Amino acid sequence: MRPACSRRSCMWNSETRWMRSEIHTQVCVLGGGPAGASVACLLSKAGVRNVLVDDGAGRAVLWKVGEGLPPSSRRVLQMLGVWEEFLSDGHLASFGNRSIWGSSVAVEHDFLLDPHGNGWHLDRVKFDHMMRTAACEAGSLCLSGSRVKTFQKNESTWQLETDTDSIRADVVVDATGRTAWWARQMGVERAAQDQLVGIATVVESEEANADRDSFTEIEAVENGWWYTAQVPGGKRVVAFLSDGDLPQTKAAREADVWRSGLARTTRIGKLIQRYSYQLTEAPRIFIANSSHLQQVQGAGWLAVGDAAAAYDPLSSQGILMAIGTAIEASHAIQEGTPASFAAYEEFVHRTYRHYLDARSHFYAMEQRWRTHSFWARRIPAEGKG
Numbered sequence: 001m002r003p004a005c006s007r008r009s010c011m012w013n014s015e016t017r018w019m020r021s022e023i024h025t026q027v028c029v030l031g032g033g034p035a036g037a038s039v040a041c042l043l044s045k046a047g048v049r050n051v052l053v054d055d056g057a058g059r060a061v062l063w064k065v066g067e068g069l070p071p072s073s074r075r076v077l078q079m080l081g082v083w084e085e086f087l088s089d090g091h092l093a094s095f096g097n098r099s100i101w102g103s104s105v106a107v108e109h110d111f112l113l114d115p116h117g118n119g120w121h122l123d124r125v126k127f128d129h130m131m132r133t134a135a136c137e138a139g140s141l142c143l144s145g146s147r148v149k150t151f152q153k154n155e156s157t158w159q160l161e162t163d164t165d166s167i168r169a170d171v172v173v174d175a176t177g178r179t180a181w182w183a184r185q186m187g188v189e190r191a192a193q194d195q196l197v198g199i200a201t202v203v204e205s206e207e208a209n210a211d212r213d214s215f216t217e218i219e220a221v222e223n224g225w226w227y228t229a230q231v232p233g234g235k236r237v238v239a240f241l242s243d244g245d246l247p248q249t250k251a252a253r254e255a256d257v258w259r260s261g262l263a264r265t266t267r268i269g270k271l272i273q274r275y276s277y278q279l280t281e282a283p284r285i286f287i288a289n290s291s292h293l294q295q296v297q298g299a300g301w302l303a304v305g306d307a308a309a310a311y312d313p314l315s316s317q318g319i320l321m322a323i324g325t326a327i328e329a330s331h332a333i334q335e336g337t338p339a340s341f342a343a344y345e346e347f348v349h350r351t352y353r354h355y356l357d358a359r360s361h362f363y364a365m366e367q368r369w370r371t372h373s374f375w376a377r378r379i380p381a382e383g384k385g
């Protein structure tokens with residue numbers, strides 16, 4: 001028996017249940033990040049029954065990378081009906097980017113003339129929680145701390161087994177992030193453009209109140225690039241981005257080497273020092289490459305967000321694209337034809353191709369270290385002058 005729900009739907013965890021549940025639904029969404037929560041929310045709003053299964057890994061952490069939201073995010077958050085809640089959640093307004101990229105001079109791009117207003121620096125744990133709650137409140141059945149262990153296809157439906165539930169669904173949505181767990185089970189290959197990783201941590205300071213710099217700082221260095229952004233709670237995220245196979249990157253996994261790399265930057269190291277920010281934990285490594293699934297959909301399944309295509313953090317587009325693919329996928333599912341799934345796949349691949357062109361353009365703007373491995377791999381031959 002299920003526990004009684006006081007709301008239209010509820011989030012239960014395994015401790016509150018003592019019997020295996022049989023769930024019959026139209027769509028089973030695997031992964032409760034921004035992509036999975038958005039697709040679940042949109043399907044519920046359209047009257048499509050769905051279950052959102054998240055393994056809960058994101059809740060076990062105090063912070064998550066991926067904190068910058070561009071101004072245009074406002075439109076999609078309004079569409080999802082979470083804008084008012086988002087505004088009251090204490091995320092920080094961001095008024096632009098400042099970069100040392102292509103020359104030693106810092107260049108500012110502010111959001112002053114952006115019709116959508118300012119951008120945002122998020123508390124990602126809080127943001128992801130808000131998105132999942134929106135899905136639950138819209139009517140999705142949210143299974144928290146749960147993973148599919150086995151599955152099989154019976155004619156046109158999927159039978160999925162978690163530790164506590166048997167789920168029968170017509171469509172599975174892979175929203176498991178870069179691991180693309182479901183697509184891998186389907187035997188689909190992932191193509192990676194590079195080996196970018198982020199080595200990142202959060203720094204804290206008692207003097208953080210004096211730090212009023214709401215810009216995202218980006219700085220190219222000979223083996224990659226750094227960024228820092230304020231996040232709520234008097235903290236900053238600081239990250240070094242480089243290719244994981246390079247010896248210098250391997251060395252930078254050590255906190256001392258990472259710290260001395262930071263100290264050699266022109267602006268970011270000084271900013272961190274000026275307000276006496278201290279490391280709260282050793283830097284962690286995150287996969288940050290540009291990669292995509294060769295096949296984004298198949299009979300009775302499709303992939304959204306990072307699972308479908310993942311973007312370089314330089315673009316600051318990951319969350320927006322996660323929600324964008326969720327919007328398109330929810331339309332494809334509602335139409336429910338092979339043609340609508342194929343059109344969705346074409347959308348993902350086309351958007352990714354455009355992104356790759358933009359990415360090449362931005363990396364080619366930095367020519368100062370074009371013979372160094374990191375930059376040589378990214379600067380097209382004609383741009384090497």
Ligand SMILES: Cc1cc2nc3c(=O)[nH]c(=O)nc-3n(C[C@H](O)[C@H](O)[C@H](O)COP(=O)(O)OP(=O)(O)OC[C@H]3O[C@@H](n4cnc5c(N)ncnc54)[C@H](O)[C@@H]3O)c2cc1C
Nearest residue numbers: 031033034035055057066068176177198305306313318319
């Ligand atoms: C260093 C770095 C910096 C970044 N900076 C930015 C930025 O400034 N702005 C921006 O927009 N984006 C940024 N990104 C990218 C952004 O974080 C991602 O694009 C975004 O999180 C994608 O959302 P998603 O829902 O597709 O995947 P995720 O956020 O990865 O969510 C996947 C969810 O699925 C769950 N899950 C995984 N496997 C399973 C399974 N088998 N069963 C059930 N659940 C599962 C996970 O626990 C998680 O909750 C950055 C990324 C990196 C690495």
